[in-house]
Amino acid sequence: MTPLLIVSSLLCVLCLAGLVLMLGLARRLQEHGKLLDALDEVVEQRGGPGAKGLAAGEVAGAFDVRTVDGDRVARDLLPEGAVVAFLSSDCGRCRTELPELASWAARQDRSRVLVVVDAEPLARTLAPVAQVVVEPDGGPVTGAFQVDSFPSFFQVAAGGGVLARIRGVAQLPAGSAA
Structure with a gap:
């Protein structure tokens, strides 16, 4: 050899x-x-550290804000079954799930998807497919849902009652087509 x-x-x-x-x-x-x-999931169910905001059955606090497109969004204007997502620019999992969230949102009725972010780059990515609000940590929508960790996802009833806390983009409901 x-x-x-x-x-x-x-x-x-x-x-x-x-x-x-x-x-x-x-x-x-x-x-x-x-x-x-x-x-x-176990920690969330028990409501211990790491719990991500309101639980099913609770009602979000009042808020009234403007999206990056200038549209008004308020708790009492949320439609039945809307999804509210919270992302942070310094969250690794948020950056990982961002493309999947954008893809999911593109298949939904835009008026039924509200995404709250803390930075313009995230807003630019999601604005074409969702209603997007940019606010600092602890802003009015984040406070209304008592979000303390990111990403956080909620499905809400008309008027802001939480139907479900959702663990990730893969568990988001099919919703209504755009």
């Missing part, structure tokens, strides 16, 4: 071993992600 053939064979074996290790690591990370999601 020539030295070049030996080196090539060793390189192929090392690449294959690296690929197997990477696939194993990806699988393990996926399992850990599921465990963390389950833990997060």
Whole structure:
């Protein structure tokens, strides 16, 4: 065997071993992600630290704000089944879920999707497909829903009653088509 053939064979074996290790690591990370999601759900149900705002059955506080397009949005104007999402620019999971949220919102009736963000770049991404409000942490809408961590998602009844607290974009309801 020539030295070049030996080196090539060793390189192929090392690449294959690296690929197997990477696939194993990806699988393990996926399992850990599921465990963390389950833990997060338990914490939310018990209302402990990490709970993300109002629970189902509670009513959001009053708010009356303007979207980036200048439209008025108020608690009492929210339509039945609307989804209200809260994102922060310094939240890693928010940035990860942003494309999926934009894709989901594009398939919905825009008037039934309200997204509250803290930064213009997030607003620019979502404004074409949702009503977007930019406000600082603790702003009127964030305070009305008692949001203390991001991302947070709620489905609401007409008038602002919380129908459900939703854990992530993947669990958002199909809603009504645009």
